[in-house]
Amino acid sequence: MLSIRRMATNIIASQSSPALTFDLVARCSPGQEVLAAVGGAHKFQGWNYNILTDSGGFQMVSLLELATITEEGVKFLSPHDGTPMLLTPEHSISLQNTIGSDIMMQLDDVLVTTSPDAARMREAMERSVRWLDRCIAAHERPATQNLFCIVQGGLDLEMRRAGGEAKADYCAVVAACTPRLPELKPRYVMGIGYPEDLVVSVALGADMFDCVWPTRTARFGNAVTRHGVLNMRNAKYATDFGPVEDGCGCACCRPATEKGGMGVTRAFVNHNASKETVAAHLLTIHNVWYQLDLMRRARDAIIADRFPAFLRRFFADLYADKADYPSWAVDALRGVGVDLLADET
Incomplete structure (x- = not known):
């Protein structure tokens, strides 16, 4: 924690935080009762700044082979002792309320973005919206804990507008979503960590990111x-x-x-x-x-x-020659009025 403080960050969203929700439900460690008794994760970890927690659903679906999703929630076997367990939107919010995170994520129907099953993708998108309603209803501390929704829809831009892809597809999705999200609310793109991805995503209107890649x-x-x-x-x-x-x-x-x-x-x-x-x-x-x-x-x-100049300097430092600039980045930035290949004036 001392090293994190010295780096002047005021929010953590590392494996310690998303996994904390998962650990509470799957491993019962440190236990919801323990966190409630101590007053939440800030006091438990000695962290006086912001904490962001994931819902726990992504960890279960991505890490557990036997997880299944129904309208009720995510069913899975505990990796600790094999006990059948169920994580519902209400339970996820209850856990995150106990953790006391400053930003908490809704439980969503997680699906690989490149899935070719359009019907399943639409089901996931629509179910995530229904689960958001349940999360909002279960949220006990809306005045002190921010609940973020998650936009599902894979690479289908119409689904994204309603509710490991290629970079060009990723940029198209971000560009389609950000103008339709509230301007005065943080626009959070999850799982983005490569430097060029970050600066391009900022140019496309995103504000927040998290990723394990740097560590x-x-x-x-x-x-x-x-x-x-x-x-x-x-x-x-x-x-x-x-x-x-x-x-x-x-x-x-x-x-x-x-x-x-x-x-x-x-x-x-x-x-x-x-x-x-x-x-x-x-x-x-x-x-x-x-x-x-x-x-x-x-x-x-x-x-x-002077953001366009910042972008040009960033890519000039990163790549020895303009011919090496990734086409997806050049095209995405050109779409927002920044031409990386233009000569400096």
């Missing part, structure tokens, strides 16, 4: 930088005594002579990347800082009315 890729020895992802296990870094990324303000990269800086070198990370968990910890600090700083700079650019 997961750190565990494999990868550093996220403005010039791309660096595999710190590569032998070429064994005698590189520079910071993970020049000019980075994270605690890992800042010189030890600066307050809070550790002065970690690429050589140190390389030496430990395949042997010790300390490398994963250091790269996690760096990667999360990079993502937060990227979003801070994007927000500042929007406020200063």
